[in-house]
Amino acid sequence: MTKIIVRGGQRLTGTVRVSGAKNAVLPILAASLLATEGDSVICDVPLLDDVMTIQNVLASLGAQITYNNETMRVSAPIITSFEAPYELIRKMRASFLVMGPLLARIGKVRISLPGGCAIGTRPIDQHLKGFEAMGAEITLGQGFIEASTPTRLKGAKIYLDVASVGATENIMMAAALANGTTTIENAAKEPEIVDLANYINAMGGKVRGAGTGMIRIEGVERLHGAKHNVIPDRVEAGTYMIAAAITGGDVFVEGAIADHLTPVISKLQEMGVDIIESDNGIRVRAASQLKAVDVKTLPHPGFPTDMQSQMMALLLVSEGTSVVTETVFENRFMHVEQFQKMNANIRVDGRSAIVTGGVPLTGAKVCATDLRAGAALICAALRAEGETEVTGLHHIDRGYVNITGKLASLGAQIWRVEEEAETAAAVNAVKSASVSEAAPTTYKRDKEVAVLKVQPTWA
Numbered sequence: 502m503t504k505i506i507v508r509g510g511q512r513l514t515g516t517v518r519v520s521g522a523k524n525a526v527l528p529i530l531a532a533s534l535l536a537t538e539g540d541s542v543i544c545d546v547p548l549l550d551d552v553m554t555i556q557n558v559l560a561s562l563g564a565q566i567t568y569n570n571e572t573m574r575v576s577a578p579i580i581t582s583f584e585a586p587y588e589l590i591r592k593m594r595a596s597f598l599v600m601g602p603l604l605a606r607i608g609k610v611r612i613s614l615p616g617g618c619a620i621g622t623r624p625i626d627q628h629l630k631g632f633e634a635m636g637a638e639i640t641l642g643q644g645f646i647e648a649s650t651p652t653r654l655k656g657a658k659i660y661l662d663v664a665s666v667g668a669t670e671n672i673m674m675a676a677a678l679a680n681g682t683t684t685i686e687n688a689a690k691e692p693e694i695v696d697l698a699n700y701i702n703a704m705g706g707k708v709r710g711a712g713t714g715m716i717r718i719e720g721v722e723r724l725h726g727a728k729h730n731v732i733p734d735r736v737e738a739g740t741y742m743i744a745a746a747i748t749g750g751d752v753f754v755e756g757a758i759a760d761h762l763t764p765v766i767s768k769l770q771e772m773g774v775d776i777i778e779s780d781n782g783i784r785v786r787a788a789s790q791l792k793a794v795d796v797k798t799l800p801h802p803g804f805p806t807d808m809q810s811q812m813m814a815l816l817l818v819s820e821g822t823s824v825v826t827e828t829v830f831e832n833r834f835m836h837v838e839q840f841q842k843m844n845a846n847i848r849v850d851g852r853s854a855i856v857t858g859g860v861p862l863t864g865a866k867v868c869a870t871d872l873r874a875g876a877a878l879i880c881a882a883l884r885a886e887g888e889t890e891v892t893g894l895h896h897i898d899r900g901y902v903n904i905t906g907k908l909a910s911l912g913a914q915i916w917r918v919e920e921e922a923e924t925a926a927a928v929n930a931v932k933s934a935s936v937s938e939a940a941p942t943t944y945k946r947d948k949e950v951a952v953l954k955v956q957p958t959w960a
């Protein structure tokens with residue numbers, strides 16, 4: 502079985518560079534479907550399994566895509582299908598974000614209910630409510646959603662019952678080409694929403710207020726391709742900050758934007774970690790003895806749920822008792838059972854986990870139950886006595902570029918063992934190579950000859 506092996510006890514030092522943000526690049530690539538003319542050139546695109554999945558989704562809909570040197574070029578003058586392939590949509594939550602662009606661009610879409618990390622029921626009612634308010638007719642059945650609109654979508658006033666990141670993004674993209682103005686109230690405020698709005702505006706869109714709870718989108722008739730640099734991944738940055746702190750290390754997280762990490766930084770400071778912010782990154786210096794703190798996850802600018810499990814790893818080695826409360830997803834404590842295999846003292850009580858810190862962690866065989874759980878287990882393993890084997894790597898590969906190589910460069914004793922020796926050579930070469938060395942890849946649809954142009958019904 503493919504696994505990561507960590508031998509704990511090394512203090513991390515040095516510099517680690519943060520890649521482009523997964524949760525920003527995925528909606529941005531979906532939004533590139535909105536451009537009827539010109540190529541989009543997206544820079545700082547991380548080499549992640551989720552990025553491969555979204556580019557395959559785009560290719561299946563008719564987009565032409567190349568990827569080289571962390572730059573993805575997307576051209577979608579013709580949309581050839583209104584049906585997003587089930588086997589891709591079920592892999593990843595963000596693939597559902599093609600629904601808004603397809604509805605806006607061609608007025609028709611058939612898509613399955615999305616997959617993604619199994620951290621809760623993750624309904625999509627707020628996305629659908631938004632599209633319906635804009636005039637889409639939606640039918641659901643047998644795990645599929647079909648939506649269509651006989652005319653261009655209409656601008657609407659939409660209030661989200663929950664400040665959903667995905668619903669805000671999907672509606673924002675649909676509204677960009679709608680007839681009239683859309684307002685999204687109780688919109689999500691995450692930095693990834695702002696990045697998407699900046700990209701849509703670079704394409705000729707008119708989005709105002711992104712980053713606040715009220716976003717106003719004036720629809721335009723057409724959008725064009727644009728060049729855009731993806732923001733650095735705040736969750737990846739936060740993960741390396743925790744990795745540094747848990748080993749009592751001294752690490753410069755290059756590219757991390759402190760403004761995007763305010764709640765994480767402030768919790769680390771409360772625990773006694775020294776944080777030095779600068780224009781091009783964040784330096785993390787940790788004492789060997791840290792204090793317990795309570796943490797409650799909330800939508801941005803609250804403490805991010807995507808950092809909850811990594812923070813729990815750090816609390817395991819801090820003096821005192823902490824209460825970690827998860828309010829965003831109802832099933833995001835699956836890492837607790839895995840931590841317990843490493844001798845952690847944690848008790849779950851409803852939406853809270855009570856962590857008794859300071860108990861020595863020991864290496865164990867553990868499994869990544871979701872993406873961030875996997876990262877958190879690696880963090881804990883860096884501190885644990887002895888060797889830890891982490892399996893379930895398909896989760897980690899969705900969201901971390903070369904995590905073993907990056908941690909090893911900081912002095913961690915960590916390596917990846919592939920299932921079969923032959924695949925090891927190939928996979929490691931791709932994962933560890935700087936992306937600039939990777940050959941450009943062109944993704945094309947299988948049936949290039951049978952191009953079916955899907956015209957909007959109102960064209």
Ligand SMILES: CC(=O)N[C@H]1[C@@H](OP(=O)(O)OP(=O)(O)OC[C@H]2O[C@@H](n3ccc(=O)[nH]c3=O)[C@H](O)[C@@H]2O)O[C@H](CO)[C@@H](O)[C@@H]1O
Nearest residue numbers: 524595623624625626627628663665666667668807829830
């Ligand atoms: C690809 C991506 O960007 N993923 C992120 C995105 O996921 P995602 O966009 O799926 O998360 P949401 O913000 O939509 O979910 C937040 C909460 O709202 C609920 N909800 C959501 C939509 C809806 O229609 N109805 C509803 O009830 C969800 O079940 C959840 O309890 O934001 C999450 C919250 O910061 C992060 O953990 C994910 O990493």
Ligand SMILES: C=C(OP(=O)(O)O)C(=O)O
Nearest residue numbers: 594595617618807872873
């Ligand atoms: C939950 C996450 O991703 P997704 O929404 O794609 O499942 C995550 O990035 O931590």
